Amino acid sequence: MTALNWKLVIDAQDAPALADFWAAALQYEVEDPSPLIGQLLAAGHIGEDVVTEHGGRKIFRGYAGIRHPEDPFDEASGVGRGRRLLFQDVPEGKTVKNRLHVDVHAGPEGTDALADRLEKLGATRVREIDKGMAGRWWLMRDPEGNEFCAA
Structure with missing residues (x-):
């Protein structure tokens, strides 16, 4: 198949x-x-x-x-x-939270540098999420308000 x-x-x-x-x-x-x-x-x-x-x-x-x-x-x-x-x-227009979202994974530059780059492109940081051993990432929004994660 x-x-x-x-x-x-x-x-x-x-x-x-x-x-x-x-x-x-x-x-x-x-x-x-x-x-x-x-x-x-x-x-x-x-x-x-x-x-x-x-x-x-x-x-x-x-x-x-x-x-x-x-x-x-x-x-x-x-x-x-x-x-x-x-x-x-x-x-x-968008009215509620996305049911599906994109996770953008950082390379060697790290999560914070990735979030900085995405902000310069027009994204907005919403909040930082820290789950300890499970990981740390930024919840962000694209220029139209769609949620995504920078990890």
């Missing part, structure tokens, strides 16, 4: 901006769908109304994906075929 491909989809109010934050936080790459968009526009399969520009590239309005830089991806669409997050705009 072969493992399934998957992506984690995250609701957002500004998908491209949130994708930029998480790409920088995780050291992932923002996907570039502009070649696919160019083909679809030229063939008349989509109209300009579903396209916008972000970071100098054409993207699908309301969507942005990021992928691990070492994972394979489809060059025609820019879509990752491995560890991937997709951000999609939704009309409603």
Whole structure:
């Protein structure tokens, strides 16, 4: 049996901006769908109304994906075929605690240096959690208020 491909989809109010934050936080790459968009526009399969520009590239309005830089991806669409997050705009804002969250693990720099770097990208520290032998981490929020942990 072969493992399934998957992506984690995250609701957002500004998908491209949130994708930029998480790409920088995780050291992932923002996907570039502009070649696919160019083909679809030229063939008349989509109209300009579903396209916008972000970071100098054409993207699908309301969507942005990021992928691990070492994972394979489809060059025609820019879509990752491995560890991937997709951000999609939704009309409603976040109102309650996340039922699912990302844990970002520190490298040799340590947890506090990781939390400092994430703050510089736009995250907010909520509180430090110290469980003794079980570990210590920071509960944080991304620029749209989604909780995550820096450990």
